[in-house]
Amino acid sequence: MATITPFQGLRYDEKKAGNIKELVTPPYDVIDADAQEGYYQINPYNVIRLEYGKITPSDNDMDNRYTRAADFFRKWQSEGILKPEDQPAIYLYQQQFDVDGRTMVRTGIICRVKLEPYENGVVLPHEETMPKHKADRLALMKACGANFSPIFGLYTDPERQIDRLLLNAVQNTPGSFDFTDEHGLGHRLWVITDQALVEQVQQLMQEQRIFIADGHHRYETALNYALQNPDNIAAGSIMMTLVNLYDPGLVILPTHRMVVESNVDKQQLLANLQEDFAVEKITATDVGQITELMNRLAEFQGNGGTAHRQVFGLYTGENTYYTLTLHDEEIINRKMPAEKSTAWRRLDVSILQKLILENQLGIDMQTVAAGDVIKYTRDAQEAIQAVDQGQCQMSFLMNPTLIAEVTEVATNGEKMPQKSTFFYPKLITGLVINKF
Template sequence: MATIIPFRGIRYDTGRVDINDVTTPPYDVIDASGQEYFYQKNPYNIIRLELGKKFPEDSDDDNRYTRAAKYLEEWLESGVLKNDDKPSVYLYEQEFDVKGEKKIRSGFITGVQANDYSKGEVLPHEETLPKHKADRLNLMKATLANFSPIFGLYADKEHVIENALETARANRRPDAEATDSQGVINRLWVISDEKALELIKEKLSGEKIFIADGHHRYETAVNFGREMAAQGKQGYDYLMVCLVNLYNKGLVVFPTHRVVKNIKSLDIAKLLNEMGTDFSVAELPSGTSLNEFIEKLENIGMGGPAFGIYAGSNDFYILTLTSPDKLDLITDNEHSSRWKQLDVAILHSLILEKYLGIGSKQRADESNLIYVRDEDAAKEFVDSGEAQLVFYMNATKVEEVTDIATGGEKMPQKSTFFYPKVITGMVMNNYKK
C-alpha cells in the first residue's frame, strides 16, 4: 500500500539564520500583506521560494517560479541551506493551546510515493480547485523541489511508529525549533536510525494514508511525477508528507464557517421563516455573546446536525433538522447516505442551494461565499457590512473524514480545518541532489 521514502531533507543552517525569521504558515493562508511581511522579515525567508511576488514586467524567463529556483540554488551554494547527509524522516512536534488546554501533536515528515488515488494507497476527502494546482505545478517544475509538506493521517492503535520515533530521538534536543505567529511551538528532530526507518516503512506498507490538508499539492505531485517520467526522468514521483496517527491525542479539527455575500434582496426574516419548513429555528436570548453562542452550538451538535446563523445586530440563531427524514430531501444520487449525513452536505444542499441559490459553481468560485476559520472574523464580516450573514459550523469528526475517504467519496471543499497548520521551512525536499 503506502510507500514511505526517507529523503535527504534541506534545512536552514541555524548558525547562519534564526529559524523563527525564515519560516511561514502554509502558502494558501498567506495574503498580500502577509507576503510582504515575510519578505521584509528576513532576506532568506522561505516566502521567496514558496510564494514569491509577481511583478508587471514578469516574463517566461523571469517570474516568481524562475526566481524561486534561483534563490534555492544560491542559498544552497552559500550554505544558508544544506542537505542532510543521510536519508531520514523528521519527527515533528507541535505544542499549542486549545481553549486554555495545552496539547502536543506529534507526527513525522517523510517522502510518500505520489500515486493516483485509484490505487487506493493515498485517499482524499475533499474536492479541489484547478487554479491552485496549476500554480503549484509551475513551482515544482521550475525548482525541482517542494518546500512544504502536506498533512496526512494513518491508523496505528498500538502507537508502534510513535514509540519507534521516540526511542530514536532519545533525549536529544530538537535539531530545529520555531514559534510561529499563532504561538505554536514547532520542534523537529532528524531521524536517520536505520532500524527505526525500516520499522516505519514496514508498518505503513500495509496501511492507507488519508490526506487531511494539502489535496492540491498531492495531486500536483502526481502530475509532476508523470511529466518527469514521460521525459525519462525517474525519482520524481513522491512528495513530503507530515504523517500523524489518527489516535494521537493532539489531533484537533476545527470547523470552517461560511460567510454569505452578494445575495440580491436578501430578507433575513423571510429566510428564517422559509427554513422553518425543514429546520427548527431557535433564537438565542438577547445579550448572548459569541462565545456563549459557539458553546451552545457545539453542545447541540453533539446530538446531531446543527448550524448557527448570525445576520447582525448581535442576534444569533441555531438550526436543527425538524426530522431525520429531512435528509431524504438531499436527492444527490452520486453520494452515499453517510455522505448525506455530513453537516457540510446538509448545509450546502438543504440551505445554501435550496434557499439562497448558492450551488457548486458559486461555492467553488467563492462569488457568494467566504470560507473563514475564526469565529470573530466571520462575525466582523457581517458587522462591517461586507457580508450579509454567517453560517457557523461544528467541526467535522475525524472518523467522518476516514469513513468518507475509505468509501471512495470526497467531502465538499473546506469541510475540515486541522489545527495547527504544518509550517513551511522546517525541512524541504529537492529532487535534484
C-alpha cells in the first residue's frame, strides 16, 4: 500500500549556519508572535524565516512572507547554508522527553511518502481541517517548492520489525544531530543511505496504510499542490515522519476547550446538562486540587478505554469545577448522529461537540471551524486561568483520545472533530527539508 522513497534532504551545515539547536523550531501552528520574534533573534539562519515568516504592514503581492521565504531559501542553498545529502537517504529520528515524571523515547523514520487521495485508503486522516490554514501553507509551498516540516504519520508494526532493523543499523553510531532544545526535548538524527537496508524498509512499508497523526492541513495542501503541478514528479511525494503505533514512546495528551462566547446562563446550562449527564460539583483552590480533578477524569478511561469514558471537567470560574459523566450509553444511541460509526459516536470529543457545544450552547461544527468561539490548550491550568482572567466564559477539561480510537475512526473513513488529539511532543521543524 504505502510507497516510501529515500531522498536527498537539505540539511543545515553547522559550520556555516551555527549550532543546530539555534536553527530549528516547533511546527508553525504552535508558535505565537513572541516565540516567532525569539526565533528571528536567535540566529539569522533559523528556519522560522522559511516556515513562518513575519507579516509586515508594507506586504504586497511582490513582497510578502512567502516571497521572502523563497528568497531566503534560494540564498541559503547557494551559500551552502543548506546542503543536499550526497545520496538519497531515509532518516532515523528519535525524540526524548518526560511525561508525568517518566523519561520516554519516540522513534520515527523521515522519508518521502507517495501522496494518495484519502479515498484510496492508503493514507487516512482522522481530524477535520480549517480552510484558512491550508491557504497559507499552499502559498508557502508555491513560493518555495518545498516542505520544511514533516507530516506526522503512524503505521502498524506490532513486531517492531522496521524499528529493529534501523536501530540495529545505527547502534553505537553517533547521530548527525544530537541536541537538547530550549524546551528540554532531546533530538537525535541518523542518516541512512545503505541501499539494501532502505529497500528492506520500503518492502515492509508496502504492507502498511498510514494514519495522519498531525499535519492534516499540510498533507491536503501537498495533494492540492501536486494536482496543480502534474509535471513535477517530486511533488507527488511529501516528507513525513512515520512512527509505529506500537512504539512505547507514542503519547497523546488531551486538548481542552475554552468557550470564548456564550449567551447561555451558566446555572441554566448546568440544569440542562443533567438530562444527559451526572453533574458533580467540586471546589478546588490550588494547583494540587486541579491535578486531582484531572486524575479523577483519567480514572474513567479504564484499562484500554472500555470503561465509562464519557466524562468531562467543566470550569465556570470562582474555583468551581464540575465533572460531567454521561448517564449511560443509551443516550449515545438516541442522540448522537445515526450516520456515524459507533467508534465516532463514543468519542469524548464527539459527545462534547454534539450534546454540549451544539445542543446546549448553540455552537455547531461550522462555528467551531471559524476559530473565534472555541480556543484550545493542552494545559489545564491555562484553560482555568483563561476563565479567571475573563478571556473566556467556561472551559471543558478533557481526557486524551486513545490511539485505538484514532485508528478505528480513520479506518472507518471518518474524521474526528478538530483538535481531537495532541501527539506529544510535536515534531521539530528544520532538521531535514524536502525540496521538490
